Structure formats: structure tokens, C-alpha cells
Amino acid sequence: MQNLRGINSKLISLFKQSPLYQLVQENRDTILACIRNNAIGLYYNSDKVAMVSLNHNGKLKCTINTYYLSDHYLHSKDKRNEGKEIYKNPKEIFDSFEIIKKNSDCRSTPEKKAQQDIVATNNSNRNSDWLCIDIEYRQSIKIQTAIPEKDQFTGRFDIIAISKKKPYRIAIVELKYNDKAIGGDSGIVKHLKDFNKFDNNVCVNNLKEEIQMMLSNLNDLGILNQDISISNTVTDFAKKVEFYVICLYDTDESPRSKIGGYLFKEKHPEWGIKRVSRKNAEVELPEGCDILNKVEFLFKRVKSPTKIDITDILNIQNYEK
Numbered sequence: 001m002q003n004l005r006g007i008n009s010k011l012i013s014l015f016k017q018s019p020l021y022q023l024v025q026e027n028r029d030t031i032l033a034c035i036r037n038n039a040i041g042l043y044y045n046s047d048k049v050a051m052v053s054l055n056h057n058g059k060l061k062c063t064i065n066t067y068y069l070s071d072h073y074l075h076s077k078d079k080r081n082e083g084k085e086i087y088k089n090p091k092e093i094f095d096s097f098e099i100i101k102k103n104s105d106c107r108s109t110p111e112k113k114a115q116q117d118i119v120a121t122n123n124s125n126r127n128s129d130w131l132c133i134d135i136e137y138r139q140s141i142k143i144q145t146a147i148p149e150k151d152q153f154t155g156r157f158d159i160i161a162i163s164k165k166k167p168y169r170i171a172i173v174e175l176k177y178n179d180k181a182i183g184g185d186s187g188i189v190k191h192l193k194d195f196n197k198f199d200n201n202v203c204v205n206n207l208k209e210e211i212q213m214m215l216s217n218l219n220d221l222g223i224l225n226q227d228i229s230i231s232n233t234v235t236d237f238a239k240k241v242e243f244y245v246i247c248l249y250d251t252d253e254s255p256r257s258k259i260g261g262y263l264f265k266e267k268h269p270e271w272g273i274k275r276v277s278r279k280n281a282e283v284e285l286p287e288g289c290d291i292l293n294k295v296e297f298l299f300k301r302v303k304s305p306t307k308i309d310i311t312d313i314l315n316i317q318n319y320e321k
Contacts, residue, residue: 009220012220022094035134049100067079109177129163129165157172172242243294265280299319
């Protein structure tokens with residue numbers, strides 16, 4: 001099926017021969033390689049800094065925004081959307097990566113740094129119960145044609161994780177840091193609406209096929225070093241996906257109260273809600289929607305976005321009671 005994530009053997013072979021492969025292997029704690037549709041996305045700070053694919057001659061090409069290649073890091077007012085997409089070869093990206101990192105650092109947020117840290121730390125622990133297989137996940141609407149257009153999933157999820165034992169559980173994770181972006185266009189209510197639109201057989205079965213392909217590709221690339229092999233998307237996977245919101249904070253006060261105010265239309269004592277938002281989830285979600293009952297919220301106070309100290313992303317013991 002078109003527009004499912006996956007890459008072919010030639011791209012895998014050429015990428016492993018390129019200097020970018022060495023870059024990823026030697027910087028697993030800061031650089032993530034993610035499978036896209038006929039491409040490999042390179043992420044730093046959970047920020048897609050380059051896409052590696054094959055050109056019409058069957059050679060590697062790298063798509064990158066000009067923002068990352070100039071001295072923008074010296075001028076904080078410069079924005080990524082002012083740049084344009086250009087092509088470079090792998091050696092040029094490799095040689096420029098220190099400048100790319102500095103430019104990414106300028107536009108990074110604590111939330112994105114925390115996302116990168118928790119994924120890299122989890123995946124470096126071979127004894128973890130979960131494997132983070134993708135970040136910044138989107139699903140093409142071209143494979144959602146069985147769903148009415150108004151109900152199609154067009155959002156993006158922070159993390160996709162799978163358990164390491166059969167039946168493989170799938171976790172869809174959103175991550176929040178402190179009390180930023182709890183309301184508004186990318187806030188808690190938006191996440192719940194996205195969860196609800198994704199919670200159907202079409203999107204879930206598409207994701208299962210994509211995970212099967214991504215896992216095979218990442219193993220062929222030698223990036224995961226995990227002993228997981230999925231042969232059948234029906235029998236190997238758990239039937240339903242799981243939804244999580246991880247809430248990390250480095251302040252004296254937990255964001256639990258503020259988040260609760262965006263979830264419920266009444267003050268729940270267990271959430272310590274001080275103020276209820278008029279645009280809370282119970283009001284904004286469709287009538288009869290039960291997605292709020294399917295989402296688990298996990299809270300943890302951390303030292304900083306890059307010192308989270310969570311080696312197993314969905315182990316409940318890592319979080320507050």
C-alpha cells in the first residue's frame with residue numbers, strides 16, 4: 001500500500017556506506033534516525049534536520065532547510081520558515097552537522113529536548129520493557145480513505161512505542177514539559193481530539209503495518225539492536241492501542257492541577273484543580289466520546305529536560321503515585 005512508511009534495500013545499503021550512518025551510530029543519545037515513506041529522517045532535539053532518500057539516478061540525496069546551514073544561530077530572530085528546502089549530499093551534511101546542531105538548538109524547546117532524551121535513554125536500555133520506534137508520527141490521509149474526510153487523523157504524535165514481548169502492545173505518547181502548551185492549539189484538549197480520531201480500526205491497522213515495516217528497516221540498518229520480529233500484524237499485536245500523556249516538570253509545583261482544569265468541567269479533588277477552563281475536554285470532545293477514560297497521565301519531577309532519568313518510558317514505577 002502506498003504512503004505507508006518503509007524504505008527499500010538499496011537506500012538501506014547506501015545509507016550504511018555513507019558518513020551519516022557513522023554519525024547516527026556514534027551519537028545515539030542525540031541523533032535519531034526514523035523511517036519515513038521512502039526516506040530516512042534525521043532528528044536532533046526531536047527536530048527533523050534532514051531527510052535522506054534516493055534521487056532519480058539511484059544515489060543518496062539529503063533534503064535540508066537552508067536555515068540549518070547558515071549563521072542563523074548567531075541571530076535569534078531568524079526563523080526556520082524563512083528558509084527553503086535544498087539538496088545536499090551526505091558528506092556535506094556530515095561536514096556541516098555542528099552548525100546544523102547550533103541552529104536546531106536555537107529553535108529547540110525544553111519539551112523537544114525532553115522528548116529526545118527520554119526516547120534515546122529508553123532505547124539504550126536493553127532491559128527496558130518498551131522500545132520507542134518513532135517520533136513525530138504522522139499518518140498519510142491517502143491510507144485513511146475508508147474514513148470520512150472530516151474524521152481523518154491529520155495530527156502528529158510525539159512518540160510511538162511498542163512492548164518487547166508478545167502480544168506487542170502499541171503505545172501512542174504525547175509529552176508535556178512544565179505547564180507550557182497545556183492550553184491552546186497544541187494543548188491537552190487537542191491531544192485528546194487526536195487520540196479520539198486515531199482510535200479506529202483503519203488508523204490502528206495502518207500503524208501496525210507501518211511498525212512491522214519500520215522495525216524490519218531499522219533492524220536491517222543495525223540501529224536498534226533489539227530482538228523483536230513481527231511476522232503477523234493480527235496475531236503478534238495486541239488488538240487495541242494505548243494512549244499516554246507524560247507530564248514532566250522541573251518546577252516546585254506539579255502541572256497536574258492545571259492539566260486537570262483542561263480535562264474536566266468540574267473540580268476533581270484528586271487532581272487538585274484550582275480553575276476549570278471553559279474549553280475543557282469534557283466540553284470540547286464529541287458527545288459520547290470515551291477517549292478520556294482510555295488515556296493514562298504520568299507525572300514526574302525531573303532535574304532538567306536532558307536529565308530525566310527514565311530508562312523505561314512506560315514503567316509506572318518511574319512516575320509519581
